[in-house]
Each structure stands twice: as structure tokens, then as C-alpha cells.
Amino acid sequence: MTAVAEQIGNWLAEFSGQAPAAPWLQELRAAAFQRFSELGFPTTHNEEWRFTNVAPIARRPWRNPPGKSSSELPEEARRHLAQYASQANPFVALNTAFLADVAFFQVPRGTVLEKPIEVTHQVASMAAYHPRTLILAGANAQCTIVETFQGTGSYFTNAVTEIVAGENAVVDHYKIQLESREAYHVATMQVQLGRNANFTTHSISVGGALVRNDVNAVLSDGTEATLNGLYLVNGSQHIDNHTVIDHAKPHGTSHELYKGILDGKSSAVFNGRIIVRKDAQKTDSKQTNKNLVLSDEAVIDTKPELQILADDVRCTHGATIGQLDSEALFYLQSRGIGKSDARSLLTYAFAQDIIDRIKVPELKDRLEKVLFERFHEHAH
Amino acid sequence: MSLLEIKDLHATVGDREILKGISLTVDAGEVHAIMGPNGSGKSTLAQVLAGRELYAVTGGQVLYQGQDLLAMSPEDRARAGIFLAFQYPVEIPGVSNMYFLKAALNAIRKQQGMEELDAFDFLNMVREKMTLLDMDQALLNRPVNTGFSGGEKKRNEIFQMAVLEPKLAILDETDSGLDIDALKLVAHGVNALRGPERSMIVVTHYQRLLNYIVPDYVHVLAEGRIVKSGGKELALELEESGYAGLGIADEEEAVGKV
């Protein structure tokens, strides 16, 4: 048996061992598994996965976590489920093949949710998890979503989140990735945005051994999308952020700011694709990726990918890779602040503007603590 | 024992020697002015005293309170009472002036066996010092020097000095680029700190500052050496006849003089 066939074989055993579900779901799963079997795990020959080798995930015979049963879903959810995230991504297909418990939230049209929708994944066992989240925000609805991923030990999280925002809806999304340092984390978020919708996502990535985040947003007329990202890696961590902002209609605006802090022998990838379709005139798009590299051995690959088919648009992009400013460091030290404190202060300052954009106060406080601890670890 | 004793100090950047044997002694309570043409090494001397690693000390010795200053880290020098007001204060986006100054003050207080100040006491003491320099309190919440005008940056340096209360303050061209009102404010801030226990090294190009901060000694630095020392009248002399009167080539200065 080839290695690939062996990998698929392991998954087949787990696939077949799933608790039975409603026929529609069985069907969805089966088609997705078929797709996954055809695709297999991506290799680094695949341009989309060039810098991220998922062999450590593919090699391991992952088990399903125990006691997973499928939930009933309302008709509305069934109409939208698995309609957006592309099954051409093998991880999305795999997630769909193991669909069970879907975190489904619907915000009816015109409804303003005061409290954030919280989806927290806390895992412990040595298994593969395929969490699925579906959020439907109706026209003129407003909501905040906080997705948190955390766990202990070695496991594999393969998450898919689909968000559909109706006309003029306002959605503020947070993804907080605090996985264990031995965990593998692959997550795909697909966002469909209606006319004049306003969508913001903040992707804060701290944990994991190997992490891949895909954020894909499709914009409509007059849609505004903001993608903020912060990734911290040290030791031998690897993180890959792939984003696609698809300006499908005119008058859309997108702002993207991803910042990375790399230490140790870690590596990171930022790949930001901006698509401006032929009739998406008057698109205004700005992409920025900034990296702070604290060690000689850390590696960052950053790449903008602009596909602009309309002519009356404004698109800017820029990427920087830098070290801590030695003059700033000296300035702090010359005022009595110790070298390691000065380093962590400057490192923190680099991340500050992303943290400042967080609009949920408790979340902001919590992350400030996480970062503070992390940077002290960095500095020493 | 003198507060500061610099003996035959040599320093290089890359393979270029910039300080070529500087000797200078500063006693407690004294104010020394250092003047000299552009590029003569004034800032290099100031930065070497504060511990900037960019400059390699290749010879000589510096004793501060009898201790080997050059063996100390920049932060330990600051904690021991040395303060450098930078010629070009550094902008630090993302760090608020308030957080920065509180961290600095508490690091120094801790070293001196004093209790750390809490936010409330800190704010009270800081307000007082801000009034002294007629500084807008909003500056406290802004990131360090970021978006400050040239004058605000210089005043911020003196404000920091007022808060940190050093034993030896080195002011590197704190007067450059200030209008007369700002200059008076800065001088007022500096003079408020003068005392028998506090010494200062004031680097300047202009006699005008020395009308307000009257020095005990004036030294002229040229090409990495102190070529002349004297009392406060030396500054007046320089103002009259320029460095050329001392036989020092300084074309920039000559051109600049109208």
C-alpha cells in the first residue's frame, strides 16, 4: 500500500466507525469523504501549501474522539451548511466527512445581539477534532462572535467556520487560537458578505506546533471587510496564514493588517490574495503585513497576491520584516529599564495596535495577559 | 572623590576613531558645558557615558562615584543616577509616555531601595513636574515621542529628567531648535534641578543657553579631543570669534554665521 493509500485507509476506518446520522447528513459526509479520498493531503508541491508541510498530520493515525453524536439542525441551517467553504480544500472535505455537532447560530434580521456569541473548543484527548461552525446574520443584524481554541496534549483540530452576513449586517469576529504546543491546527473560515455589510475579523494565533489558517471573504456591493491578524511563534512553531479577499462587486472596501512576531527557530507564512473582479470598480483595498523577527533562526515568507481585473480601483499592499529597534532599546535602557524588560516592552508595543482593535473588553484584558506572559518568555 | 572622572577616553565606531583621548573631571554640583563644531564627537562622548554599545571604547577609563562606569550596563548606569537627554529623542510607537516613565522611575527607585510608586502617587508627582515645564498632560497618554514636535521632544527629555532626578545629567543639544520661550522653559526646568548634589554636562552650540544655565566650566571639543577649557567667559569668547579664533577649522559654523 502506498503511504497515501495508507493514510486514507486510516481515515476510512474512522469514517466508517462514526455513529449513524440523519440520511441527509450521511449523504453529505459520504460525498465529502469521497472528495477527500481523491484529493488526499496536500503536499508542498501544491502552490497553496508550498511552505507548509502537513506530513506530520498526514502520517499519524488519528482517532475520533469518543462520544460524538450529531445534533439536529433546523431547515435554515441545512440550506446553508457546507455551501460556502470549498471542498476542493482537502481539510474542508475532511471536516465535512466528519460533520457531527454543528455550532449553529442565527441572528434574525434587524436583531442586535448585546453579548458575544462564544464558541469555545477545549479538548484534551489524542484525537482528531473537526469542529464546524455556521453563523447566519440576517439583514441589518449585528453580532460579535468569539471562537476560542484551546487544549492540552497532542491532537489535531481541523475547524471550518462559515459565516453568512446579510445586507447591511455588522459582524465582529474573533478567533483566538491558544492550542497546546503539541497540537496541529488547521482552520478554514469562509465568509459571504451581503450588500453594505460590515465585517471585521481578528485572528490571534498563539499556540500550536503547526498551524494553518485560511480566511476567505467574498464581498458584495459597498461591503467593508477588515481582516486583522496577530501571530506569535517561537521554539519550532510554524504558522501559515492564507487570506483571500474577493471583491466580487463594486464599491467594496477591505483593510487587512497582519502582524507577526517570530522567535527561536519558528517559521511563518503570510499569503494574502486580493481579487478584484472585472465589475468590482471603485474597490478600495489595503493590505499590510508586518513582521518582527527576534532571532536569527526564525524564517518568514510573506507574499501578496493581487489579481486585479477592474481598472478603476485603489489597491495598496506592503510587507515589512524587521528586528527590534536598537535605538529604542537603548533609549529605554538609558532610563533604567532592564534589557529584557525593554525587549518585551517593545515586542508588546509592536502588537499593540492589533490588540487595541479588540472591542470586547474582557477579551482584550485576557489577551493582554496572554501576550504579556508570552513576551516575558520571549525576552528571557 | 569626584563624581565623574574621564581619563584618556578613546572610542571608535566601525574602524574610525572618534574620541581620541578625552579627560574630564566633574565634581558634585558642577555644571560643565561642552561646545565644539559639528562632528567633533560631543554626542559620541554623551552616548558612551550612557552606555551605547554602538561605540567601542578602545582606551582609557571612566570612574563614576569611584566605580568603573564602562563595566556597567546602560540600565545600571541610569539606576545609579546617570541621565542622558538625547540630541534626537527616540520615538517608540505603542508604548505610552506614562507607562514608560513609570517603569523607568520604579526601576530606579527599586535600585535605590525605595518603594515603587503606585499609579496614583505617580500621577500626582508627574503632574507637578509637567506644570514646571508647561507641558500638556495629554502627552502622557501618547506613545513616547511619537508625533511630538521637535520642541515637545526636547521638553519631554527634561520632563523625564525632572521625574527621574539624576545625579549626573548629560544634556545633548537640548536647546537646539527651540524658540526663546521654549528655551527659557527648558532652562527653568534644568535650573530647578540644580543643587549641590547634582552635576550636569551640557552640550550646546549656542552661548544663548548658557545665559540661562550658567556653567562653572566650558570645554571645547574638536576632532575628538578637548582643545580648550575655561570658565563661562570662554563661551562668550567663542560666540565672538567662533572656533576659528581657537585655530579650529569649522567651515559649517563659519557659513552658518551671518
Ligand SMILES: Nc1ncnc2c1ncn2[C@@H]1O[C@H](COP(=O)(O)OP(=O)(O)OP(=O)(O)O)[C@@H](O)[C@H]1O
Ligand atoms: N553611528 C555612527 N556611524 C558612523 N559614524 C558615526 C556614528 N556616530 C557618529 N559618527 C561620526 O562620528 C563623528 C562625531 O559624531 P558626533 O555625533 O559625536 O558629533 P557631534 O559633535 O555630536 O556633532 P553635532 O554637533 O552635529 O551633533 C562624526 O563624524 C559622525 O559622522
Ligand SMILES: [Mg+2]
Ligand atoms: Mg551631537
